[in-house]
Amino acid sequence: MTQLEAARQGLQTPEMAEVARREGLRVEQIQEGLAQGVLVLPANALKKKARPVGIGRGLTIKVNANIGTSSDHIDLEEELTKLQICVEAGADTVMDLSTGGDLPEILRTILSRSPLPVGTVPIYQAAVETIREQGGLVHLTADKLFEVIEQQAREGVDFITVHCGVTLSSLERLKRQGRITDIVSRGGAFLATWMVYHGQENPLFEQYDRLLELARRYDLTLSLGDGLRPGCLADATDRAQVQELIHLGELRTAALEAGVQVMIEGPGHVPLNQIVTNIQLQKRLCEEAPFYVLGPLVTDIAAGYDHIACAIGGALAGMAGADFLCYVTPAEHLKLPTPEDVREGIIAARIAAHAADLARGNAQAWERDRAMALARKELNWEKQISLCLDPEKARKVRSESPPQESEVCTMCGEFCAIKLVRDFLKKA
Amino acid sequence: MTQLEAARQGLQTPEMAEVARREGLRVEQIQEGLAQGVLVLPANALKKKARPVGIGRGLTIKVNANIGTSSDHIDLEEELTKLQICVEAGADTVMDLSTGGDLPEILRTILSRSPLPVGTVPIYQAAVETIREQGGLVHLTADKLFEVIEQQAREGVDFITVHCGVTLSSLERLKRQGRITDIVSRGGAFLATWMVYHGQENPLFEQYDRLLELARRYDLTLSLGDGLRPGCLADATDRAQVQELIHLGELRTAALEAGVQVMIEGPGHVPLNQIVTNIQLQKRLCEEAPFYVLGPLVTDIAAGYDHIACAIGGALAGMAGADFLCYVTPAEHLKLPTPEDVREGIIAARIAAHAADLARGNAQAWERDRAMALARKELNWEKQISLCLDPEKARKVRSESPPQESEVCTMCGEFCAIKLVRDFLKKA
Numbered sequence: 087m088t089q090l091e092a093a094r095q096g097l098q099t100p101e102m103a104e105v106a107r108r109e110g111l112r113v114e115q116i117q118e119g120l121a122q123g124v125l126v127l128p129a130n131a132l133k134k135k136a137r138p139v140g141i142g143r144g145l146t147i148k149v150n151a152n153i154g155t156s157s158d159h160i161d162l163e164e165e166l167t168k169l170q171i172c173v174e175a176g177a178d179t180v181m182d183l184s185t186g187g188d189l190p191e192i193l194r195t196i197l198s199r200s201p202l203p204v205g206t207v208p209i210y211q212a213a214v215e216t217i218r219e220q221g222g223l224v225h226l227t228a229d230k231l232f233e234v235i236e237q238q239a240r241e242g243v244d245f246i247t248v249h250c251g252v253t254l255s256s257l258e259r260l261k262r263q264g265r266i267t268d269i270v271s272r273g274g275a276f277l278a279t280w281m282v283y284h285g286q287e288n289p290l291f292e293q294y295d296r297l298l299e300l301a302r303r304y305d306l307t308l309s310l311g312d313g314l315r316p317g318c319l320a321d322a323t324d325r326a327q328v329q330e331l332i333h334l335g336e337l338r339t340a341a342l343e344a345g346v347q348v349m350i351e352g353p354g355h356v357p358l359n360q361i362v363t364n365i366q367l368q369k370r371l372c373e374e375a376p377f378y379v380l381g382p383l384v385t386d387i388a389a390g391y392d393h394i395a396c397a398i399g400g401a402l403a404g405m406a407g408a409d410f411l412c413y414v415t416p417a418e419h420l421k422l423p424t425p426e427d428v429r430e431g432i433i434a435a436r437i438a439a440h441a442a443d444l445a446r447g448n449a450q451a452w453e454r455d456r457a458m459a460l461a462r463k464e465l466n467w468e469k470q471i472s473l474c475l476d477p478e479k480a481r482k483v484r485s486e487s488p489p490q491e492s493e494v495c496t497m498c499g500e501f502c503a504i505k506l507v508r509d510f511l512k513k514a
Numbered sequence: 515m516t517q518l519e520a521a522r523q524g525l526q527t528p529e530m531a532e533v534a535r536r537e538g539l540r541v542e543q544i545q546e547g548l549a550q551g552v553l554v555l556p557a558n559a560l561k562k563k564a565r566p567v568g569i570g571r572g573l574t575i576k577v578n579a580n581i582g583t584s585s586d587h588i589d590l591e592e593e594l595t596k597l598q599i600c601v602e603a604g605a606d607t608v609m610d611l612s613t614g615g616d617l618p619e620i621l622r623t624i625l626s627r628s629p630l631p632v633g634t635v636p637i638y639q640a641a642v643e644t645i646r647e648q649g650g651l652v653h654l655t656a657d658k659l660f661e662v663i664e665q666q667a668r669e670g671v672d673f674i675t676v677h678c679g680v681t682l683s684s685l686e687r688l689k690r691q692g693r694i695t696d697i698v699s700r701g702g703a704f705l706a707t708w709m710v711y712h713g714q715e716n717p718l719f720e721q722y723d724r725l726l727e728l729a730r731r732y733d734l735t736l737s738l739g740d741g742l743r744p745g746c747l748a749d750a751t752d753r754a755q756v757q758e759l760i761h762l763g764e765l766r767t768a769a770l771e772a773g774v775q776v777m778i779e780g781p782g783h784v785p786l787n788q789i790v791t792n793i794q795l796q797k798r799l800c801e802e803a804p805f806y807v808l809g810p811l812v813t814d815i816a817a818g819y820d821h822i823a824c825a826i827g828g829a830l831a832g833m834a835g836a837d838f839l840c841y842v843t844p845a846e847h848l849k850l851p852t853p854e855d856v857r858e859g860i861i862a863a864r865i866a867a868h869a870a871d872l873a874r875g876n877a878q879a880w881e882r883d884r885a886m887a888l889a890r891k892e893l894n895w896e897k898q899i900s901l902c903l904d905p906e907k908a909r910k911v912r913s914e915s916p917p918q919e920s921e922v923c924t925m926c927g928e929f930c931a932i933k934l935v936r937d938f939l940k941k942a
Contacts, residue, residue: 157927158917185929214929223934266887268935275931279938317932318887319872319880358833359873384829384869386886389898390907394825394865401812401826405786419890419898420908421915422924437822441812444747445787452747455814459694459746462814462847470817470847479818480848487849489586496850499585501613501642503703504745507696510707 088305089127091345093120101129105140110450119143123338124374125409126245126347128179128203128307133242136201139178141349142376146448147404147439150205150378150412151177151432154184155192157214159422162192167425169199175432175476177413179245181205185214185272194241203244205309208235209290213276226280228289232296239304246306247351248297249273249313250290251333254281256314260326267317270354274313294337298344307347309378310334315354318386322356323364335371349376349410352403356382361399365406378410379403392418393434400435404442411435433476440475465493465504516733517555519773521548529557533568538878547571551766552802553837554673554775556607556631556735561670564629567606569777570804574876575832575867578633578806578840579605579860582612583620585642587850590620596856597627603860603904605841607673609633613642613700622669631672633737636663637718641704654708656717660724667732674734675779676725677701677741678718679761682709688742688754695745698782702741722765726772735775737806738762743782746814750784751792763799777804777838780831784810789827793834806838807831820846821862828863832870839863861904868903893921893932 092099098113102120105127106113119125125142129135141148153168155161165184172180179202184192189211197204212234216226235246252274260268269275277288290297301308314330316322334350341348350372356364361382368377382399383392396414404411415423415431423431443451454473461469467484474480487496494502520527526541530548533555534541547553553570557563569576581596583589593612600608607630612620617639625632640662644654663674680702688696697703705716718725729736742758744750762778769776778800784792789810796805810827811820824842832839843851843859851859871879882901889897895912902908915924922930 156924157929158922158924159915159927186927210929266884267891267932270931272926272929272931272934275934276929279934282938318890319883320887357872358829358869385865385872386883386890387868387901387903388865389902390904390911391861391865394822394862395869397822398826398829398866398869401786402830417911417915417925420911420923420925421917424914433819434822437813437816437819438826440815441786441823441826444785444813455747456694458814459748462746463695473815474817475815476818483818483845483848486852487587487845489849494586495848496584496586497845497848498700499587499614501585501638501700501704503698503700504695506700506703506707510710 088131088302088345088347089129090120090123090347093117101127101134101138104138109140109145111144115144116140123342123348124376126307126349126376128205128244128347129305130239130242130244131305132240133197135203135244139203141410143374143409145409146443146450147408148178148410149432149435149439150179150181150410151428152181152183152412153428154182155186156422157186160187162187162195164425165192166195166199168428169196171425171429172432173201175429176436177202177432179203179205183207183210185210189214190237193238197242205245205247206238206243207247207273208238209249209273209276223276223280224283228293231289232300235297236300239300239306244307245309247273247309247311248290249277249311250288250294250337251310251330252277252288252313253291253333254287256326256329256333257281259329260314263324263326265321265324265326267321269314270317271311271313271315273311277313294340298341298346301346302344305347307349308341310337310348310350312351312353315380316356318355319357322353323360327353328367331368331371335373338372338375349378352377352379353382354380355386356384356399358384358398358402361402362406365403365408369407376409377407378412379408380412381414383414389419390416392416393431397434397438400438401441404439405445411439436475463504516559516730516773516775517557518548518551518775521545529555529562529566532566537568537573539572543572544568551770551776552804554735554777554804556633556672556775557733558667558670558672559733560668561625563631563672567631569838571802571837573837574871574878575836576606576838577860577863577867578607578609578838579856580609580611580840581856582610583614584850585614588615590615590623592853593620594623594627595853597624599853599857600860601629603857604864605630605860607631607633611635611638613638617642618665621666625670633673633675634666634671635675635701636666637677637701637704651704651708652711656721659717660728663725664728667728667734672735673737675701675737675739676718677705677739678716678722678765679738679758680705680716680741681719681761682715684742684754684757684761685709687757691752691754693749693752693754695749697742698745699739699741699743701739705741722768726769726774729774730772733775735777736769738765738776738778740779740781743808744784746783747785750781751788755781756795759796759799763801766800766803777806780805780807781810782808783814784812784827786812786826786830789830790834793831793836797835804837805835806840807836808840809842811842817847818844820844821859825862825866828866829869832867833873839867864903891932
C-alpha cells in the first residue's frame, strides 16, 4: 500500500506521524493532505528513510540538492562528501543525477549513506548505458527504460523525475513556437531526440499505465518533469511550456486514481514578473498538486552567482505557493559543483524557503526570527549565532574581526545603535 | 542653480545629457523627471563627478555600496581598496559611513578618488567629534551638526542622509508601539537619545529651512533617512515606521518647493509579503519620490549570508517600484565588511536590480539577457563569459574544471542538452 492509499483508507503510517511531529501539525492534517493529493511523502516501500519528508500544502517549503557525477568528472568520494554536506547544511532531499562512472554502484552507495529521501532521473542511466553499450541513444528501448526504473526502485529510490509531458504534441508546440534555447533539460533532450528520430511517442507517456503500476508497487513518488522548461527568460511561459504543463495536469489525475503519489516540476528561467503567474497556472492546471520548482532563475546573466538569482526566484515562487525548491549552486552553467558550491547552494535555497515560509505565516518560522530579534536586542551573541541558518559560518565571520567590546561587532563598534539606545535608557 | 531648478527652467545640463545617454533615453525625459521630483541626479555643485547617476522613475535601478571605518577597525588603505572594488564591481554610488579615525581626512581622500557620486551621513561625524571632544553625545549642538553638513558639502559630497523624520511625535509613536529592536539606525539612535535627554525637537526637523538653504547652495541631494526603520521582521510596517514616513512625505514637498533634490529612504527588515505594501505606501505618501531601500532583508536569521536575504528583498522591492538599492554584505550583523565582502554585496545587489529591471521591462536589460541566451544556444563560451555580471568570476569558475570537449561544461559533460539537440538537428 502506498502512503496515498493508506491515507485514503484512514490509516496513519509512522512516516505521517513523524512528518506531523516535525512540522508541528496533527497527523490528521498530513493524512488528509496525502489523501487529497496536495502533499506527498516520498518514501520507498522497501527501504524507509531515517527522516521522512512531507512536501506540499500547509507544510514548510522543502529544499532539494542535486549531486552526482558527470561524464567529465567522476569521483565517488567527492559525491559522498557532497552528500554529507547536504545533510549538514540542511537539505531536505537529495537527487543523484550521476551520468558518469558505474551508475548503479554510485546510486547504491548514495542510497546506503543518505538519511534523506533520494530521487533520481532514471532516463539518465537508461540513456548513458544505451549509448555506452550500443553506440547511440537511438537504440534506447521502452523496455530498457522501465527496467532501469524498476532496478532503481528496488534499490530504494524514493522519487523519480519522469518527463512524461514531452509528447509529440508538445514538441509540435515547441517547433511552432520558435524558441531561443529549445530544450535545456537533459532528460527532455534525451527523449525528444529519440522521439524525433523514431517518429514515435514518448514511452513514458504512451506506457504511462506501466509506469504507474511500477510506481505503485514500490510507492515511488512521481515527479512529473518539465522537459520543455525555458532555458532563458525570453522563452519563459511560452506555448510549449504551458502545453507540457497541461499534459502534466492530466497525468497527475491519472496517477492519483492509480494510488500513486505525484508532484509537478516547474521552471527554470523566468522573469520575476511572471513567477506568480507560473505558480497560479500550475496550481490551477494541476489541481493544487505539490509544485517542485527548479529555481526559478530571474536572470540569465548571473553565472558564478546563480544561487542568488535562484534564491530570488525561489522565494517569490514559495510565497506564491511553490512547495519544493531545487537548489542551484554558484557553479551552475559553468561546471559540476564542488562540495563547497553544494553548501552555498543549499544555504541560499534555505534562505529563500524560509523567507517564503515567513511570508506564508508559518508559525515555526516566525518563532525563530522572533527569537533572533530578541537575542539581537539583548546583544546575546551566542544565542544569535546558534539561531543562524549556518551557525558555523556566522561564528567564523565574527571571529575574523573581534570587537574591542564583546557586546558589539566591528561594523559599528562603540556606536552600535542597539547599545546606544539601551545604555541611554538604563541611565534615563 | 540646482539640477532641479535648471530642469524646471527648461535647461539641460551636461549631467542630464550624460545620464540620458547611459540610460538610452532622451535628455528631455531626464529633465522632466527632475522637474517633477520623481528622479534625482546627485551632483555637488562645486565638484562634479566623472559618472553622474540618475535615480528614479523610468531609469534602471541603481546600487549603493557603503564603505568606511568603524571605531573598531580603522584602515584608510583598506577603505580605498573597497572603493576600487565598488568601481570595478559596478556600484553606482558609494557612501562613506566612517566613524573611526580622522573623519574629514578619510572623506576628503574618498572624494578625491571616487569617480562615483559619494554620500555621507553627517550626523556620524558631528556625533563622533562631539563625543571625542566633549565626552558625550548630549553636548552635540545644532550648530555643530550644520557646520559638519556645510563642511562636507564644501568638500564635494553629492548626497546626504538626514534623519529629519525622527521627531518627538514619531518617537512617541515608537514608545507606544512597544517594539522588539527599538532603533537600529545609528543616525536615528544618535538623534533619538539626544532628543530624549534634552526633551527637545530634532534640529534637522526644527531647522529644516536651514538645511534646505544649505542643500540648495551646494545642490546637495537630500536622502531623507528612516531612523525608525524596523530592525527585525516583527517590527516591520508598524505605526512608528509609517509615522516617520508621513513626516518624510511632507518634508519632501517642502524640499521640492525650495529647489532641493530629494529622495526617501526605506526599510530595513521586512517580510516578503509586506514589501509591495511598503513600496506602494512610500510612493503614495511621498508622491512618487525616488525610493532608496536598505535591503529589505526578508529574514532575521541569515547572518553570514545577508547579501542573499537582501537580494531577495531588493528584487521584489525593485519590481514594485523601488529605485535605489543599498547593498548589504555577507558581514552584515557580524563585522565590518572586508573588500571581498564588498564585492559579494555589490554583485548580489546588482543581480536584484537587474532582475527587477527585467521585470519592469527595461529594454537594455532584456537585450543583455537575450544576447546571453543566444550565446548559450551557440555554445559560445567567450561571449557567455563577457556577458556575465562578473566575467572574471565566471571565467575562474569554468577554468577550475575544464571540460574534455571545449563546447560544453563539466556539469553535463558530453550529455549537454543544448549540444544533444543541436547535434541531432544537424544530423536530421
